Amino acid sequence: MADIATAGPLAGLKVVEMGQLIAGPFCAKTLADFGAEVVKIEPPGSGDPLRNWRLLQDGTSVWWQVQSRNKRSIAIDLRSADGQDLARKLIAEADVLIENFRPGTLEAWGMGWDTLQALNPGLVMLRISGYGQTGPYRDLPGFGVIGEAMGGLRHLTAEPGRVPVRVGVSIGDTLAALHGALGVLMALYHRKVHGGAGQVIDVALHEAVFNCMESLLPEYDAFGAVREAAGSALPGIAPSNAYKCSDGYVLIAGNGDSIFRRLMEAIGRPDLATAADLQSNAGRVARVGEIDAAIGAWTASRSIAEVMDLLGAAKVPAGKVYTARDIAEDPHYRARDMVLTQRTRDGHDIAVPGICPKLSATPGGLRTAAPRLGEDTDAVLREAGLTEQQIALLREKGVVA
Structure with missing residues (x-):
C-alpha cells in the first residue's frame, strides 16, 4: 500500500x-x-x-x-x-x-x-x-x-x-x-x-x-438598501471594473489606497493620484464614474498585453479575461x-x-x-x-x- x-x-x-x-x-x-x-x-x-x-x-x-x-x-x-x-x-x-x-x-x-x-x-x-x-x-x-x-x-x-x-x-x-x-x-x-x-x-x-453573498442582507436590514446588478463593477468599491482595450477586456482592481495612486500615475493622471478626496475608498466611490472613464480612456488605445505589462510594472492588480485556450496555454497554470x-x-x-x-x-x-x-x-x-x-x-x- x-x-x-x-x-x-x-x-x-x-x-x-x-x-x-x-x-x-x-x-x-x-x-x-x-x-x-x-x-x-x-x-x-x-x-x-x-x-x-x-x-x-x-x-x-x-x-x-x-x-x-x-x-x-x-x-x-x-x-x-x-x-x-x-x-x-x-x-x-x-x-x-x-x-x-x-x-x-x-x-x-x-x-x-x-x-x-x-x-x-x-x-x-x-x-x-x-x-x-x-x-x-x-x-x-x-x-x-x-x-x-x-x-x-x-x-x-x-x-x-x-x-x-x-x-x-x-x-x-x-x-x-x-x-x-x-x-x-x-x-x-x-x-x-x-x-x-x-x-x-x-x-x-x-x-x-x-x-457567499457577503453584505447583501445586513445592508438591507440596516439601511433598506437592495443591492442591484452592476455589470462588471463592484458596487461600493472603487475602482474595480472591466475596461476595454483595443483587443478585448482587462479587469483592473485599483481599490487599495496606495494601489490607486500607483494606478493613476501609470495612466498619466497624477491629478487624480494626489486628489485629497480620492485617498480613501469613500471618496473614490463618490467619483467612480470619473475614475472609470479615465482608466477606460487609457486602456482603449492599448492592447491587453501592453496594459498588463504597464500595470504589472506599477504593481497594480490586473487580469486578462481568460478563455479555455488561455488557460490551457498559460505557463503559470502548467x-x-x-x-x-x-x-x-x-x-x-x-x-x-x-x-x-x-x-x-x-x-x-x-x-x-x-x-x-x-x-x-x-x-x-x-x-x-x-x-x-x-x-x-x-x-x-x-x-x-
Missing part, C-alpha cells in the same frame, strides 16, 4: 456516493482527489446522466472524466428491494454517505437516517438538496440554477436594467458541494474527537449560495500543475483541472480514470462478502450490472 503522502490525507476513508449530476458527485470527487475510497452507485443501463452531458468523446462526456476520476462505479437498481439491501450493506461499512436526491427518496427506499444510523452508528451522512431536509419548500424540485436565484446571486449577475444571466458554470451546485465537503470533514473530526458518533449534514443549494493530463478508460489523453487546494505534505492526485458504468460492481460486491454465485444471481435478476 502507498504511504500517506502518496495516497492522500483521506486514504482509507470509505465513501458511498448516491445521487447524480453535479452537487453530490462534485463533493465526492473532492474527497476522492485527496485519497478517499469512493464507490459511486449508478442505475443499471443509463448510469449517471452526466455521462452524456455536453461534448462526448467515444460516447462519453469529457466532463464525466473530471467529475468521476478516482472513483469506482457499481451499478445497482435502488428501486428494487434486493438493490436496497445491497446499498445498506455497503453503507454499513462506510464512513460517509453522500446523496443528493429529493428529500424523502431514501426514506422511501428504507434508507432514512434512523435506519442507517442503527446499522452504522459512526456514519456521516451528507444530504444535498434544493431547499434542505426541512422547511415549507423541502419537497419542491430544485436545481443549482434555482438555488442561485433564491440565494440572491442571479439578481446581481447582469448589466443594470438587463436580464439576469447565469455565471456560465453550475456555480450553485459547486458551492453546495464544497460546503458539503467542509461539513463532512468537520463531522469526521467531531466523530474522532468526541466519541465516534456520526451525524447528518444538511446542505440546501440556495443556502450555500446565500452564504507550473502549478493545474493543467494535468489524464488517460481515459478508452485510451485518450485529455487535459483536466489539477488538484485544489495544494497540501504540502499530503497532496491530492489523479490515481484512476473515471470508470465505465458498473465497471467495479463485481469487485465491490466481493469485498462486501458476496459469493460469485450470489453476484451472478443478482445480475440475472437485473439488480446489478
Whole structure:
C-alpha cells in the first residue's frame, strides 16, 4: 500500500456516493482527489446522466472524466428491494454517505437516517438538496440554477436594467458541494474527537449560495438598501471594473489606497493620484464614474498585453479575461500543475483541472480514470462478502450490472 503522502490525507476513508449530476458527485470527487475510497452507485443501463452531458468523446462526456476520476462505479437498481439491501450493506461499512436526491427518496427506499444510523452508528451522512431536509419548500424540485436565484446571486449577475444571466458554470451546485465537503470533514473530526458518533449534514443549494453573498442582507436590514446588478463593477468599491482595450477586456482592481495612486500615475493622471478626496475608498466611490472613464480612456488605445505589462510594472492588480485556450496555454497554470493530463478508460489523453487546494505534505492526485458504468460492481460486491454465485444471481435478476 502507498504511504500517506502518496495516497492522500483521506486514504482509507470509505465513501458511498448516491445521487447524480453535479452537487453530490462534485463533493465526492473532492474527497476522492485527496485519497478517499469512493464507490459511486449508478442505475443499471443509463448510469449517471452526466455521462452524456455536453461534448462526448467515444460516447462519453469529457466532463464525466473530471467529475468521476478516482472513483469506482457499481451499478445497482435502488428501486428494487434486493438493490436496497445491497446499498445498506455497503453503507454499513462506510464512513460517509453522500446523496443528493429529493428529500424523502431514501426514506422511501428504507434508507432514512434512523435506519442507517442503527446499522452504522459512526456514519456521516451528507444530504444535498434544493431547499434542505426541512422547511415549507423541502419537497419542491430544485436545481443549482434555482438555488442561485433564491440565494440572491442571479439578481446581481447582469448589466443594470438587463436580464439576469447565469455565471456560465453550475456555480450553485459547486458551492453546495464544497460546503458539503467542509461539513463532512468537520463531522469526521467531531466523530474522532468526541466519541465516534456520526451525524447528518444538511446542505440546501440556495443556502450555500446565500452564504457567499457577503453584505447583501445586513445592508438591507440596516439601511433598506437592495443591492442591484452592476455589470462588471463592484458596487461600493472603487475602482474595480472591466475596461476595454483595443483587443478585448482587462479587469483592473485599483481599490487599495496606495494601489490607486500607483494606478493613476501609470495612466498619466497624477491629478487624480494626489486628489485629497480620492485617498480613501469613500471618496473614490463618490467619483467612480470619473475614475472609470479615465482608466477606460487609457486602456482603449492599448492592447491587453501592453496594459498588463504597464500595470504589472506599477504593481497594480490586473487580469486578462481568460478563455479555455488561455488557460490551457498559460505557463503559470502548467507550473502549478493545474493543467494535468489524464488517460481515459478508452485510451485518450485529455487535459483536466489539477488538484485544489495544494497540501504540502499530503497532496491530492489523479490515481484512476473515471470508470465505465458498473465497471467495479463485481469487485465491490466481493469485498462486501458476496459469493460469485450470489453476484451472478443478482445480475440475472437485473439488480446489478
